[in-house]
Amino acid sequence: MLLPLFIRPYLALLGLLLWGLVSQAQDFRTLFHGNADSLRVYAHQLIDQPAPTVTSAVPAAPDSATRADLGLAQVYAAQACSFTLRDHCHLAAYRYCGPAATTILLLHGVASTAYLYNQTAGLLRQATQATVYAVDLRGHGRSEGSPGDVAYLGQYADDVANLVATIQRKKPGGKIILAGHSMGGGIALRYAQAHPRGVAGLLLLAPLLGQDFFGSAPPAPATSAVANTFMQLHLPRIVGLRLLNSLGQPELDSLPVLFLNLPATVPLRQCSYRATQSMAPEHLASALRAVCVPLLVVVGSRDEAFAAAAVRQAVAASGRGQAEVVDGATHNGIRHHPQTYRLVHQWVTHL
Structure with a gap:
């Protein structure tokens, strides 16, 4: 036509x-x-x-190098638990108990699960002494919900608000740090835009910073080609x-x-428009301006999805928080790189 x-x-x-x-x-x-x-x-x-x-x-089964980069080994002990949301949807989670009064709520990346973030959660607990909750987002892992879809645009961030409120009721007066990797980082930032003082700190690892940022700052062709074999x-x-x-x-x-x-x-092989639009703020600049709590963004120099220099520049231009580049770390490798947790430890001590 x-x-x-x-x-x-x-x-x-x-x-x-x-x-x-x-x-x-x-x-x-x-x-x-x-x-x-x-x-x-x-x-x-x-x-x-x-x-x-x-x-x-x-490949149906990743090779040893890919498994190491993804951090698939189950290293740290955790307790299975769950949260019930306002719409009676049950979200599965793992709790990594720490001695500090602080709680970290950890959000995973697209098509992943809390189970696959065992090393991330365990290393966060070690670096901060906080109790860490790694949650399966709606439609992911063992949680209820339609795989790759939400009921309305912005539901992921609303779920986070529900989780934060639940943790606050369980530990009144305790600090909550919201942490997210990739899509989880985008959802965390979207939440922070709507709830500027809802948590005590925001920790974003290789985050999807905004819908307008994703296409405007692609990584180098050699690394973006790797990402394009996974996602279109x-x-x-x-x-x-x-x-x-x-x-x-x-x-x-x-x-x-x-x-x-x-x-x-794999049950989750595609995501709807409303789910995809819910993965990050619509506009990065306005989202960062809304952040009123300490912010740490960490990205790897070999990130296959986002240009590390552009991430650091965007955060610096906003005047909100700090952005650090870990030399040699990939998009997933940033989750278990030792330098990441040295940075996290230094940041948390000043909260």
């Missing part, structure tokens, strides 16, 4: 949106001179584009769904836009 002639001049602008500037468009209707019907037609054309594909399959975004569909949302039509927000190259036996 050919596009109407008056739509074609806007393809260049929409092309820019496809390459990481999706979240910066505020009122799509102005692009179409108020013609909502034409905008709707174009949105559906974008939504119906074929899903992206990857050129190589991910359906960029045309994201733009199309944002077009429909600008018209007040969120009915298709359950469609998948993030595709993960994982074995067929």
